[in-house]
Amino acid sequence: MGRIYIIDVTNRDGVQTAKLGLSKLEKTMINVYLNEMGVFQSEFGFPTTHHESHYLRANLELGRMGVLQPIRLEGWMRAIAEDVEASFKMVPELKHVNLSISTSDQMITGKFLGKKSKQDIVDMMVEAVDAARSRGAETVGVNAEDGSRTSLDFLVKFGLAAKEHGADRLRYCDTLGYDSPFTIYDTTKALAENVGLPIEVHCHGDLGMTVANSVAGAKGAIDGGQDAYINTTLNGMGERAGNADLVAVLLAVTKAKGIGDQYQLGYEMDLSKSWRIAKYASYAFDVPIPINQPGVGANAFAHASGIHADGVLKDPDNYELYGFEELGRGEPELVETGREICTGRYSGISGFRHVMNEIMGKEALHFRDAEEAEMILELVRYANVLAQKPLVEDELLFIAKYPDIARQLLTMTPLDY
Numbered sequence: 363m364g365r366i367y368i369i370d371v372t373n374r375d376g377v378q379t380a381k382l383g384l385s386k387l388e389k390t391m392i393n394v395y396l397n398e399m400g401v402f403q404s405e406f407g408f409p410t411t412h413h414e415s416h417y418l419r420a421n422l423e424l425g426r427m428g429v430l431q432p433i434r435l436e437g438w439m440r441a442i443a444e445d446v447e448a449s450f451k452m453v454p455e456l457k458h459v460n461l462s463i464s465t466s467d468q469m470i471t472g473k474f475l476g477k478k479s480k481q482d483i484v485d486m487m488v489e490a491v492d493a494a495r496s497r498g499a500e501t502v503g504v505n506a507e508d509g510s511r512t513s514l515d516f517l518v519k520f521g522l523a524a525k526e527h528g529a530d531r532l533r534y535c536d537t538l539g540y541d542s543p544f545t546i547y548d549t550t551k552a553l554a555e556n557v558g559l560p561i562e563v564h565c566h567g568d569l570g571m572t573v574a575n576s577v578a579g580a581k582g583a584i585d586g587g588q589d590a591y592i593n594t595t596l597n598g599m600g601e602r603a604g605n606a607d608l609v610a611v612l613l614a615v616t617k618a619k620g621i622g623d624q625y626q627l628g629y630e631m632d633l634s635k636s637w638r639i640a641k642y643a644s645y646a647f648d649v650p651i652p653i654n655q656p657g658v659g660a661n662a663f664a665h666a667s668g669i670h671a672d673g674v675l676k677d678p679d680n681y682e683l684y685g686f687e688e689l690g691r692g693e694p695e696l697v698e699t700g701r702e703i704c705t706g707r708y709s710g711i712s713g714f715r716h717v718m719n720e721i722m723g724k725e726a727l728h729f730r731d732a733e734e735a736e737m738i739l740e741l742v743r744y745a746n747v748l749a750q751k752p753l754v755e756d757e758l759l760f761i762a763k764y765p766d767i768a769r770q771l772l773t774m775t776p777l778d779y
């Protein structure tokens with residue numbers, strides 16, 4: 363029986379959220395947290411984008427160093443052979459890719475303006491798959507953008523062509539959030555049965571069904587005989603109404619009636635990191651977590667009415683489906699709430715050493731000498747300039763532990779033309 367894997371796309375779809383963004387250090391921290399949580403794969407960015415190059419290569423280096431292990435780091439690009447070539451030229455260490463192209467009549471007509479036929483779309487995609495394979499990609503996912511407005515016949519044809527050229531997975535994208543749990547279940551089941559590849563489900567929340575659709579889509583893929591890969595983002599960030607929230611998806615697949623007891627994750631996941639990763643994403647994106655967010659919202663375990671409060675005090679199972687401790691709630695906040703010595707672009711060495719002694723002391727680390735402390739402080743100043751907010755403990759510790767990587771992440775040199 364197939365299993366459920368998580369591919370988090372915060373560092374690709376999440377950062378496409380209009381009006382928001384993440385620094386390269388923040389994107390890196392998200393990969394670190396995702397890895398600690400046991401997420402199978404992070405779609406970590408855009409290899410054809412120049413300002414991503416240092417970040418992508420530094421993160422692949424963290425993979426080789428064992429820091430970002432076992433998580434897979436996968437780059438997203440258009441399913442165009444030239445983009446694949448450019449990606450491997452700019453980020454030669456790339457091992458995992460997802461190649462995306464529109465498959466619906468609406469987008470083939472509306473985006474390519476009559477210049478491309480459906481056959482052209484298939485041809486472009488297989489050329490891109492071939493290019494990725496010949497460049498040494500270990501895994502290739504193929505994305506059908508606007509899959510939910512594409513006929514099943516064409517999706518099957520597209521998927522079979524991808525498979526024939528050695529693709530490893532087919533990503534079914536409900537790009538506009540048009541599916542319901544019933545339709546996505548039927549479609550992913552049919553795709554699994556007729557294409558014979560593991561199916562990724564990529565859902566959006568335009569109709570408020572993103573988590574339900576993701577779970578139903580995964581069930582369809584497994585019932586059709588394949589593994590399922592759910593695309594998630596932290597706190598549901600993503601274009602327009604967002605993507606499927608990682609924590610909510612994990613809660614749903616492990617605890618929902620008829621799902622948690624019948625389907626299994628492919629990897630063990632550490633739900634107790636939920637609180638920390640959600641808080642960090644909220645801080646990094648500068649977007650508050652809604653109070654009624656599943657699991658991690660301020661009110662997710664709050665009880666006020668007499669009957670509920672009395673019931674939960676007698677036995678939490680009366681009104682709580684799962685315990686707050688499971689999600690790591692109760693951990694200290696990421697940001698100091700008492701007196702605070704902030705470290706920023708104008709910090710001096712005295713305040714910095716005070717802060718760092720405390721943080722590094724927890725892991726029995728210390729600066730070798732004054733010179734090293736000065737060097738780390740300089741990196742921290744640059745990180746603050748790029749993020750435009752005080753650094754949290756985990757970020758400071760990361761820079762102190764991996765200064766060479768931090769230096770790469772903080773290097774922003776526009777290319778000459």
Ligand SMILES: [Zn+2]
Nearest residue numbers: 375537564566
């Ligand atoms: Zn998307």
